[in-house]
Amino acid sequence: MADYTFYTNPMSRGQIARWALHEAGADYDQVIIDWKDKPAGFLDINPMGKVPTLVHHAESGDRIVTEAAAICLYLAEMHPEAGLLPSDTEMADYYRWTFFASGPVEQAITSRHFKSEPAPEQEVMAGWGSFDRTMNALEKHFDVNDWVCGGRFTMADVYVGSSVDWGLTFGTMPPRPAFAAYAERLQARDGYKAAKAVDNTLIAEMKK
Secondary structure, eight states, X not given: OOSEEEEEOSSSTXXXXXXXXXXXXXXXXXXXXXXXXXXXXXXHHOTTOOSOEEEEEETTEEEEEESHHHHHXXXXXXXXXXXXXOOTTTHHHHHHHHHHIIIIIHHHHHHHHTTOOOOGGGGGGSTTOOHHHHHHHHHHHHHHOSXXXXXXXXXXXXXXXXXXXXXXXXXXXXXXXXXXXXXXXXXXXXHHHHHHHHHHHHHHHHTO
């Protein structure tokens, strides 16, 4: 048995977790989830019925991890040899921007997509404030930093980078130069290429 069982669908946020698995060098088996026919065993593991879901077959027993950001950070911790964890001086940016992407960025994009953005007087109550404020904050960081933690790739870049890469691909984020340059750096990584190749092959097979 592989160290991990990875429940995913190639047309989902499972692509984020697969990239993290490849960057960590983790040994995993995949289970492709059909949206219309989710197996009962999967729903026992994750009652939300969402992917990605990761089961780590550790010596102490199975550990279930859900939510793409949590899976990314967990894999970095379980595979320190991959060099994806932050140093003490990098830790603030590592956690700040990972959770900024999973919170304000995710909410800003979702609210705009569903045409339910807060009115100006409501922005104080919204964790992301507004779409423009969120994008401006993220852009400001990448105007002066190649990676989330400055000059070095860490696991935070898998999650934050996926938000930017997907946002540019599907037009849900503005194609600002700092975002485009960041996406190009991400796309050049071997882990990114390997993970995308797997998911792109699966997508092509599903469309036959």
